[in-house]
Amino acid sequence: MDLNTVVEVRDARDAAPWGPGDAWLGGGTYLFSEPQPHLRRLVDLSRTGWTPAALRPDGSLEIAATCTIAQLSRFAKGLGAAAAPLFEQCCRAFLASFKIWNMATVGGNLCNALPAGPMISLTAALDGRCVLLAQDGAQRGVRVADFVTGAGRKDLAEGELLRSVTLPARALACRTAFRQASLYGLGRSGALVIGALDPLDGSLAVTVTxxxxxxxxxWFPLPPGAQELRTALGSAVADDEWYDDIHGLPEWRRHMAFRFAEEIRRELGGAAR
Incomplete structure (x- = not known):
């Protein structure tokens, strides 16, 4: 879609001071999908030269905000970690064409903060931490699970930039389990639950998106019992926090989340024993 209110596109490496009507441009799959009448200038991140994904000396994985879904999928195929299959499972949860895979970015998926964003699912489940850069150069970190605060809402100040997401080595070593449900064969995720079992201490993390x-x-120090898991999940999600849109009623989403969480508890809990 043409953005006929945009009068300038600037390279992020040489952009003028941030102002009203500015927006970061990564892959652009959301920006160009619908009218954006409030925008006047796009600050293009495509030439920053950030490495899409790289393992650090401590074994953690840094994923640049500009890393595309296709790049992440290719990288994960050579990742020698127990959690590697989860990357492809979450990439496939996009149910998107190759064109979207080659343009949509990890950072864009997180910053859109849509409940069905599979990069949110992946990075939250593996205890990812966002690196955020302010206009004055200040840097802060926030867990992915805390970065997305609601449907379309995130902990991102005006002009602040999501630089990268780091997944700790310990999370990459986890055995994972993945469950996803949609109302349609090729529909948007209505419920997506991921389990991650830590091989070092036997702790279990269950993430619902x-x-x-x-x-x-x-997070449980040891795999919980069925009732413990149900109680914890019921306490963690308020009644008005079960998402409601054309892709699923809250009651159905709640049912599927509890069902998948129990399946994962049995799958990974048995492995722990």
């Missing part, structure tokens, strides 16, 4: 307006990550 798509069914809720924000990612909900539950």
């Amino acid at each position: 798509a069914a809720t307006v924000r990612p909900v990550r539950l």
